[in-house]
Amino acid sequence: MSSLAAGTAIAALMLAGCAVAETRAVEGAAPALTSQAAVAAPVAHASVAKGPFVSAANPLAVEAGMKVLARGGSAVDAAVAIQAVLGLVEPQSSGLGGGAFMMVYDAESGAITVYDGRETAPAAATPELFYENGRPLSFVDALLSGRSTGAPGVIPMLALAQKQHGALAWSELFGDAEALAQDGFTVSPRLAGMINGDAPQAKTRWATEYFTKPDGARYQAGDTLRNPAYAETVRRIAREGAAALQQGPLAEAIVAAVTEGGRPGALTTADLAGYRPLVREAVCGPYKIYTVCVPPPPSSGTSVLELLAMAERTPDIDKGPDSPEAWAAFGQLQRLMYADRDRYFGDPAFVSVPVAGLLDPAYVAQRAALAPGLRGAAPYGVPAGAPRVGADATREPAGTSHMVVVDAKGDAVSMTTTVESLFGSGRMAGGFFLNNQLTDFSFEPLARDGTPAANAVAAGKRPRSSMSPTLILDREGRLVGLLGSPGGSSILAYNAKALIGALAWGLPLQQAFDLPNLVAKGDGFGADTEGFPDAVRDGMAARGVELRPNTTETSGLHGGLWRNGRWDGAADSRREGVARTQ
Template sequence: MLRKWAPLLAALLVATVPAVVPALGATPETLAKRAEAVGYGGAVSSVDADATAAGIEVLRQGGNAADAAVAVAAALGVTEPFSSGFGGGGFLVYYDARTGRVSTLDGRETAPAAVDQDLFLENGRPIPFEEAVTSGLSVGVPGTPMTWRTALERFGTRRLPDVLRPAVRIAERGFVVDEYFQSLVRENAARFAAFPATRDLFLPGGKPPEVGTVLRNPDLARTYRLLAERGPDVLYHGEIGRDVVRTVQHPPVDPASGRTVRPGRMTEADLHSYSVLTRAPSRVSYRGLDVYGMAPSSSGGTTVGEALNILERTDLTGLSKDEYLHRFLEASKLAFADRNRWVGDPEFVDVPTRELLSQRFADSRSCLVQPHRALPAPVAPGDPHDPRPCATDGEPLSKPDEGQSTTHLTVADRWGNIASYTLTIEQTGGSGIVVPGRGFLLNNELTDFDFTPLAPGVPDPNLPESGKRPRSSMSPTIVLAQGRPVLAVGSPGGATIITTVLQVLTGRLDRGLSLVDAIAEPRASQRNAATTDVEAAFGGQGERAALAAWGHQFKPRASIGLATGVERLPDGRWVAAAESVRGGGGAAAVLRPIRPGE
């Protein structure tokens, strides 16, 4: 398989007011959304045109990929506030062209010190999930502001005031509401209405904002200005932190809403003790390429990596489309079985990361895959400490569905640096609670913990504990060829992030699809469950019929993932790629687009 990448390898070795003011007058200038852009000087891809434009602005001013990534992330906190922002966390995977090394930052939210394994239990029974989400109990200590500063200090060339400037401008001047934004407000209107600060920000006049109107967030602009002036201490040791703690401990719910909102356990001491962690990336070799991802506490790198290892021994290019899809689904099923049993926060549980990513362990799992027969799910995990051919170990573990929000951005610069950054506030709209006067939503990240053990008598690595980071599925990924960048990709979507990234990677690396076409492909998500979630167009009639005959069962899902990516072409050009339809389409841009005939 390395032969098909030989030309690319050779080339790469050579190349180097009220809070919200709806307005029908003049609207801010917005970059046109497009799913693909090709050119020179750097590339940015995100789900939002204003955010992508913020990244391009920083690149144009001489900033690098880290600088632009923070600018894009801050802008997304304004224009896509239901997926990420100041009150959340995330994971950054970064390729440094000067050193040729891949590094990662773990900016995941942490559980407050007062949390124990009974966090979401009352009278010995789990709290209903939706009630847990919309509460102070679900709020983890935010990691995003410190992640931004750490990224700039370690990898960047600009200061926080410089890279936050575009986001401050967008928050002050406003952005144009599109149908997707309006739909997210409508879906969350009932719980948003329960909190006066949230209602005032996102329900002007008591209803979702009209498409085409301009929304401003002056409170968030002031928050960003404070962050620019004083750094993350304004959260971790300052007045914004005090406001966050007050909001978590005493959720500002409107009594007239009739909604019971449980208080949380966060204290100022929890904010004082927060730190962003530098971790070694996960790495596997696939088709002669090095695939880097995020190691635990995210399960993304280990699960994507194990699935790729399971597929490594199979020449997917020689299979029919239905046979390829079968192998893809089975590899994902097995990797999720092992994820659910073994992966958690490595500061609290012994995560066998090296063993999970070994080819020997993958071979012991891949021999379970039959050419034309689906494994009954859920399947039992394997034992990475003692991998025996086709052996399973213990009870099958299937994790309940996870939140579908989060966002991903991908940035490359003229020097060849790449940032692949996934960030989140967990559910769409997070906890639903805006910090009064600060303009941002708080996360509900702690609902990523398992409320109770997945199986009686089986150790669960993802139960709540004091100071622990809940297991994530975020999968920011960078692919290198002999130390030089090939592509980077990531996606939102809860646990479907992993399957989306896996499907995009195999579509591009095995099936020869362009990056934008690999992103546009109809998706399926098999997460060690009896049924596979599928988009309406997945598989076509003939392929889906063949898969059903082999034992696969399907459950319709409107949309899976919102991927973005960048790719370095052999001639040194960058490709930025995003969704063409999902989520209203993404926004891909390059610093200097190619001219006709160039």
């Protein structure tokens, strides 16, 4: 298909420059931090795109969100209800013990607010957190240990966002989650596959106790699973807010689970009580006739904008989904994007991330020019403002979810949420799994020459994240789309594929989501190989892009585009989600 935007000027969307964006902590947290961001100016008139609209990874969660919207709830209200249900019915991906990034769009003003609910390392954490006997632990040993769990951020983040954007009482948002936990829910095929799969987190004593029926067999698809402990937890959260998790019996239970065993974590009740979500400014960039907005670091969303900016300078991309030239170019641009991301991204409170430099048109053009002749792993670039940092040794496993919500006013949420790996660390408290988010840090804090990694562990630091919830605006700053995906580091490739498929190739959003995935990081090209026609695969190979089966977590895209006066909603067919309007 031809591009929606072929030959269309985008000057009206060009950003005036990089502003210094305030990063605001809340309610007695540490002094405010600053990070650089390029932000689109808000508009003074309402968006035309209105809900109710929800797309999320499980029909029960979507139903809970739609009920909240039907009662007059806001998009953030619905997101709270959706998360509470997802943590129960899709615990392999996200939950009360995890973290998230949330983008909130205000339809009346056009303002975008980013909420950072990324977990933090304990005050006692050191750069050698995952070392033992002078060497880094294996990844499995690290994630199963108590050391892998950071202070959970998703509930404090949602509590803050709901306080600022909610229409209903907080206490009214957990009814579906409580009832499903108390009365039981039907185990889905995806959850059953994880319960009975090979992930070591599904075999811990906590998971085994939870997922084993009285007859000694493990739960299967179609079985009814009850979780009275989870029901009690959400009742507490409904009554007490985020304080229910940050202090008192639940906080003590979290610390007890983290400190159990031979490799205990250093997380304390003081770490939990001291956690604060952050309010940040969005980073926005032009693509075709649109503006695409993502969270700033420690999210890696800026990398998606870098790839889209390079794509604008790569004519082959616009040849469409049947073109081997387009797919080969997409893969090579990914290699360049990931090389930059892996080198520079980390918590902006601890390392200077060169956001402005990475998006500078001259730097983007320089990087894009490398793509046609690129062979093997791409070198990282040196954008303006780049600090001297070392090579990265971070691994990002599977286990994340995404949701989008639009309410009757047109206010919207795009939120990516996670416990990191499948079932997090495999440890539980209060009926929910604890995250293993600290394994998103580089296990090796120093390069061979002694240069520190941008994503090295430090006390109170937030690990780098690939989570990149996305908003799409028109040339007047009005919301016209929102999307995101799980997938570990492949999130960046999945979001970029969807944006290119929908905005450049003009595909209906479901078709854009269902395009075969291509993930090009380092010296390989992982792909849904059977999804590419033979002619496309052969054409890509002739251009040096040899496809191998994708070994990373598959996509789980959820989103919507406002087209022809209605939501073109979509949910990735690779998972169990649905998209619903009224």
